[in-house]
Amino acid sequence: xxxxxxxxxxxERILSESGYVxxxxxGTFQSGYCILEQKRVVVLNKFLNAEGxxxxxxxxxxxxxxxxxxxxxxxxxLYDEVLKASLATE
Numbered sequence: 001x002x003x004x005x006x007x008x009x010x011x012e013r014i015l016s017e018s019g020y021v022x023x024x025x026x027g028t029f030q031s032g033y034c035i036l037e038q039k040r041v042v043v044l045n046k047f048l049n050a051e052g053x054x055x056x057x058x059x060x061x062x063x064x065x066x067x068x069x070x071x072x073x074x075x076x077x078l079y080d081e082v083l084k085a086s087l088a089t090e
Contacts, residue, residue: 001058001081003051011057011082014075015042018066024053033060062086 001007015022024046027034033056034043042064044056061082068076 001054001085003054005050008050008054008057010075010078011054011061014061014066014071014079014082015057015064017071017075018064019070020064035060035064058082058085 012022020040020042022042022044025043026046027043029043029045033045035041036043042060044053048056061079066079068079071079
């Protein structure tokens with residue numbers, strides 16, 4: 001997976017299409033993100049660079065409750081790749 005702005009936007013699109021709101025804020029984050037499950041809000045550390053944001057989303061997305069039916073075909077493909085990569089690292 002390439003670490004560029006396009007990849008970051010595609011990962012953010014997965015969150016958006018799943019009904020999650022993602023925000024970049026500053027705060028004391030242990031791992032670069034905070035999840036507010038009841039409100040479906042993901043808060044990412046705004047001081048991360050693009051590569052850090054991508055790595056954080058790759059770590060985060062498999063933990064979220066995402067309905068694959070809500071995703072576009074392109075997002076479904078990327079979501080499957082993210083899940084496979086996550087399983088490979090376990």
